[in-house]
Amino acid sequence: MLNKSLFVLSVLAGLLVIFCGPVLALTITISTGNYAPWTGKNLEDGGPYLRVVREVFNRAGYVVEFKFYPWKRALIMSKEGKVDASAYWATSEQRKEDFYQSEPLAWDRVVFFHRKEKPLKDWEDFKDLREYRIGVTRGYTYTDEFWKQAGQGVLNFDKANNDLSNFRKLIRGRIDLFPCEKIRGYTLLDKHFTEEAAARVSHCQKPLAITSCHLIFPKAVEGSSELLKKFNEQLKALKEEGDYDSYWENINSAKGSILKAF
Numbered sequence: 001m002l003n004k005s006l007f008v009l010s011v012l013a014g015l016l017v018i019f020c021g022p023v024l025a026l027t028i029t030i031s032t033g034n035y036a037p038w039t040g041k042n043l044e045d046g047g048p049y050l051r052v053v054r055e056v057f058n059r060a061g062y063v064v065e066f067k068f069y070p071w072k073r074a075l076i077m078s079k080e081g082k083v084d085a086s087a088y089w090a091t092s093e094q095r096k097e098d099f100y101q102s103e104p105l106a107w108d109r110v111v112f113f114h115r116k117e118k119p120l121k122d123w124e125d126f127k128d129l130r131e132y133r134i135g136v137t138r139g140y141t142y143t144d145e146f147w148k149q150a151g152q153g154v155l156n157f158d159k160a161n162n163d164l165s166n167f168r169k170l171i172r173g174r175i176d177l178f179p180c181e182k183i184r185g186y187t188l189l190d191k192h193f194t195e196e197a198a199a200r201v202s203h204c205q206k207p208l209a210i211t212s213c214h215l216i217f218p219k220a221v222e223g224s225s226e227l228l229k230k231f232n233e234q235l236k237a238l239k240e241e242g243d244y245d246s247y248w249e250n251i252n253s254a255k256g257s258i259l260k261a262f
Helices: 002-020 048-059 071-079 144-151 163-172 182-192 224-240 249-259
Strands: 026-032 062-068 085-090 099-101 106-115 133-137 156-160 177-181 201-203 209-218
Touching: 026 048, 026 071, 048 062, 048 085, 048 224, 062 071, 071 085, 071 209, 099 224, 106 163, 106 182, 133 163, 156 163, 163 177, 163 182, 163 201, 177 182, 182 201, 209 224
Parallel strands: 026 062, 026 085, 133 156, 133 177
Antiparallel strands: 085 209, 099 209, 106 177, 106 201, 106 209
């Protein structure tokens, strides 16, 4: 009798697979880049930002696959619909023309780094920065107004392909200022430069910007608005239930150890 029951259950299970198919989680592909300690191919869980994104989508029933590219290419891949979304990006009015942006994942504090022997004076507006050579990294958002000032000739920009190159130029005196997210800046100085070289650098307390950071979805891709809705719903739930804060505990400890040296 038992064997007969097991046979019947096996037949029913087989029929369910045939007619309904196996229950599989949908896969979301997300373009991103290396921006330690926040995101990175070699970081645990891809870094805290990507860990949050993965958990939010997992709660919505999706499996996430991150694809790492240079930042400019990561954006193009998303705009062209070759991935489902891109993480993570500071808010930008220009980018909103092509993308939906999620509720904030977190906030970045972008400050001007400078050599201690040539400190940045207190500045009120961009005209106060005219005398400085400012290093910028290609593909970065900073702020819309910041780029606008350069286009109008108010600011003197010197572009590089990555943040590390800009810090090298700053220490060597080829540029005077370099805007960078504060924790990332000191992370790079701590990891890639001698203690003597890193000690030559400080930052201005007044930030260039405190920007909200988002997951973005291409408007040209069908279903993006629905994905956005699901993501925002689960992100809100993650924050309300208190789990969101736990994802930042390790990075907060790292912040403290990094900043003690500066």
